[in-house]
Amino acid sequence: MDKAQSLLSLARLCEKPNPSGNINCAIFATLYPEKFSDEASAAQYARPNWTRNGADWLWLRDVGMLRYTESVDAAMTLVPEGWSIGVGDLRGYDPPVWRAHLRDHRPQSLTPEGHSHIWVEGNTPESMALAICTAALRALAAEKTNG
Numbered sequence: 001m002d003k004a005q006s007l008l009s010l011a012r013l014c015e016k017p018n019p020s021g022n023i024n025c026a027i028f029a030t031l032y033p034e035k036f037s038d039e040a041s042a043a044q045y046a047r048p049n050w051t052r053n054g055a056d057w058l059w060l061r062d063v064g065m066l067r068y069t070e071s072v073d074a075a076m077t078l079v080p081e082g083w084s085i086g087v088g089d090l091r092g093y094d095p096p097v098w099r100a101h102l103r104d105h106r107p108q109s110l111t112p113e114g115h116s117h118i119w120v121e122g123n124t125p126e127s128m129a130l131a132i133c134t135a136a137l138r139a140l141a142a143e144k145t146n147g
Contacts, residue, residue, distance in 0.1 A: 004144035006030050006046065011137035013048055014130050019069035021057070022048045027078070027137070028065040035063045068133050075129040078136035080143055082106035085135070087128055098131040102139045 007030065013023050026048040028035070033042035044050060045060075052060075066074035079085055084103050089096040 002144075003030065004141040007137045007141035007144065010048070011134045011141070014069060014134040014137065019067070019127060019130060020048070021067075022050070022052070023133075024065060024068050024070070025052060025056075025060060027068050027133070028060065031078075031140075032064075069130050070127075072129050072132065075132035075136065078133060078140065080104075080136070080139050083139055085132070087132065098128045100128070100131040100135040102135045104139070104142070 010023065010027055010030065013020075013026075026046050029042045029045035033039065033046075036042035036045060045052075045056075066077060068074045068078060076085075079102060082105055084105055085100060086102075087098070087100045090099050
Protein backbone atom coordinates (compact mmCIF):
# COMPACT_ATOMS: atom_id res chain seq x y z
CA MET A 1 0.00 0.00 0.00
CA ASP A 2 1.46 3.40 -0.93
CA LYS A 3 1.66 6.27 1.55
CA ALA A 4 -1.40 8.12 0.18
CA GLN A 5 -3.53 4.97 0.52
CA SER A 6 -2.20 4.39 4.04
CA LEU A 7 -3.16 7.95 5.01
CA LEU A 8 -6.66 7.51 3.56
CA SER A 9 -7.07 4.24 5.49
CA LEU A 10 -6.08 6.02 8.70
CA ALA A 11 -8.55 8.84 7.91
CA ARG A 12 -11.33 6.26 7.65
CA LEU A 13 -10.35 4.86 11.07
CA CYS A 14 -10.52 8.37 12.55
CA GLU A 15 -14.15 8.65 11.44
CA LYS A 16 -15.08 5.88 13.84
CA PRO A 17 -15.79 6.69 17.47
CA ASN A 18 -13.28 6.57 20.27
CA PRO A 19 -9.87 8.20 20.15
CA SER A 20 -7.23 5.50 20.00
CA GLY A 21 -3.61 5.22 21.03
CA ASN A 22 -3.18 2.57 18.34
CA ILE A 23 -4.39 5.00 15.67
CA ASN A 24 -2.09 7.69 17.07
CA CYS A 25 0.82 5.27 16.79
CA ALA A 26 -0.11 4.27 13.24
CA ILE A 27 -0.32 7.94 12.19
CA PHE A 28 3.07 8.66 13.75
CA ALA A 29 4.75 5.63 12.16
CA THR A 30 3.27 6.44 8.74
CA LEU A 31 4.33 10.10 8.83
CA TYR A 32 7.69 9.70 10.57
CA PRO A 33 9.22 6.34 9.59
CA GLU A 34 12.70 7.81 10.12
CA LYS A 35 12.05 7.73 13.89
CA PHE A 36 12.16 3.93 13.80
CA SER A 37 15.19 1.66 13.56
CA ASP A 38 14.25 0.40 10.08
CA GLU A 39 11.38 0.19 7.58
CA ALA A 40 10.13 -3.10 8.99
CA SER A 41 9.86 -1.61 12.48
CA ALA A 42 7.99 1.45 11.17
CA ALA A 43 5.64 -0.81 9.20
CA GLN A 44 4.91 -2.88 12.32
CA TYR A 45 4.06 0.23 14.37
CA ALA A 46 1.93 1.57 11.48
CA ARG A 47 -0.50 -1.34 11.88
CA PRO A 48 -3.42 0.02 13.94
CA ASN A 49 -4.40 -3.45 15.19
CA TRP A 50 -0.92 -4.36 16.49
CA THR A 51 -0.68 -4.66 20.29
CA ARG A 52 1.88 -2.40 21.95
CA ASN A 53 3.27 -2.90 25.44
CA GLY A 54 4.12 -0.37 28.14
CA ALA A 55 7.71 -0.01 26.95
CA ASP A 56 6.48 0.76 23.43
CA TRP A 57 4.26 3.57 24.71
CA LEU A 58 7.07 5.09 26.77
CA TRP A 59 9.45 4.98 23.80
CA LEU A 60 6.83 6.47 21.45
CA ARG A 61 6.24 9.34 23.87
CA ASP A 62 9.99 9.92 24.14
CA VAL A 63 10.47 10.10 20.35
CA GLY A 64 7.66 12.62 19.95
CA MET A 65 4.41 10.81 19.20
CA LEU A 66 1.45 13.05 19.95
CA ARG A 67 -2.13 12.09 20.86
CA TYR A 68 -3.50 13.18 17.50
CA THR A 69 -6.97 11.65 17.97
CA GLU A 70 -7.39 13.00 21.52
CA SER A 71 -6.00 16.54 21.40
CA VAL A 72 -7.04 19.40 19.12
CA ASP A 73 -3.53 20.88 19.44
CA ALA A 74 -1.92 17.59 18.41
CA ALA A 75 -4.39 17.12 15.54
CA MET A 76 -3.60 20.62 14.25
CA THR A 77 0.05 19.59 13.79
CA LEU A 78 -1.17 17.26 11.01
CA VAL A 79 -2.64 20.11 8.93
CA PRO A 80 -0.28 20.63 5.98
CA GLU A 81 1.41 23.98 5.49
CA GLY A 82 -0.52 26.26 3.15
CA TRP A 83 -3.92 24.77 3.97
CA SER A 84 -6.66 26.68 5.79
CA ILE A 85 -8.96 24.98 8.28
CA GLY A 86 -12.48 25.53 9.48
CA VAL A 87 -14.05 23.60 12.33
CA GLY A 88 -17.60 23.55 13.62
CA ASP A 89 -20.53 21.32 14.38
CA LEU A 90 -23.27 20.29 11.98
CA ARG A 91 -26.59 21.56 13.26
CA GLY A 92 -29.56 19.29 13.74
CA TYR A 93 -27.69 16.25 15.02
CA ASP A 94 -28.01 14.92 18.54
CA PRO A 95 -25.33 14.38 19.64
CA PRO A 96 -23.62 17.05 17.51
CA VAL A 97 -21.42 15.98 14.62
CA TRP A 98 -18.05 17.72 14.45
CA ARG A 99 -16.89 18.84 11.03
CA ALA A 100 -13.45 19.97 9.93
CA HIS A 101 -12.71 21.15 6.41
CA LEU A 102 -9.42 22.12 4.84
CA ARG A 103 -8.61 24.02 1.66
CA ASP A 104 -5.30 23.99 -0.15
CA HIS A 105 -4.17 27.58 -0.71
CA ARG A 106 -0.68 26.87 -2.01
CA PRO A 107 -0.06 28.76 -5.29
CA GLN A 108 0.32 25.56 -7.33
CA SER A 109 -3.11 24.38 -6.15
CA LEU A 110 -5.12 27.46 -7.09
CA THR A 111 -7.19 27.88 -10.22
CA PRO A 112 -6.45 30.86 -12.50
CA GLU A 113 -9.24 32.70 -10.65
CA GLY A 114 -7.45 32.12 -7.34
CA HIS A 115 -9.81 29.48 -5.95
CA SER A 116 -8.67 26.33 -4.23
CA HIS A 117 -9.70 23.18 -6.05
CA ILE A 118 -8.65 20.79 -3.28
CA TRP A 119 -11.16 20.49 -0.44
CA VAL A 120 -11.31 17.75 2.18
CA GLU A 121 -13.39 17.28 5.26
CA GLY A 122 -13.91 14.97 8.17
CA ASN A 123 -17.13 14.42 10.10
CA THR A 124 -17.42 12.56 13.39
CA PRO A 125 -19.77 12.65 16.39
CA GLU A 126 -16.91 11.76 18.71
CA SER A 127 -14.65 14.81 18.92
CA MET A 128 -13.24 17.84 17.20
CA ALA A 129 -9.76 16.26 17.30
CA LEU A 130 -10.94 13.22 15.34
CA ALA A 131 -12.64 15.44 12.74
CA ILE A 132 -9.41 17.43 12.30
CA CYS A 133 -7.36 14.21 12.06
CA THR A 134 -9.69 12.85 9.40
CA ALA A 135 -9.53 16.00 7.26
CA ALA A 136 -5.77 16.50 7.78
CA LEU A 137 -4.93 12.91 6.82
CA ARG A 138 -7.02 13.31 3.67
CA ALA A 139 -5.18 16.55 2.89
CA LEU A 140 -1.81 14.84 3.37
CA ALA A 141 -2.93 12.03 1.06
CA ALA A 142 -4.03 14.60 -1.54
CA GLU A 143 -0.59 16.21 -1.36
CA LYS A 144 1.07 12.83 -1.95
CA THR A 145 -1.23 12.16 -4.90
CA ASN A 146 -1.23 15.65 -6.47
CA GLY A 147 2.29 16.74 -5.59
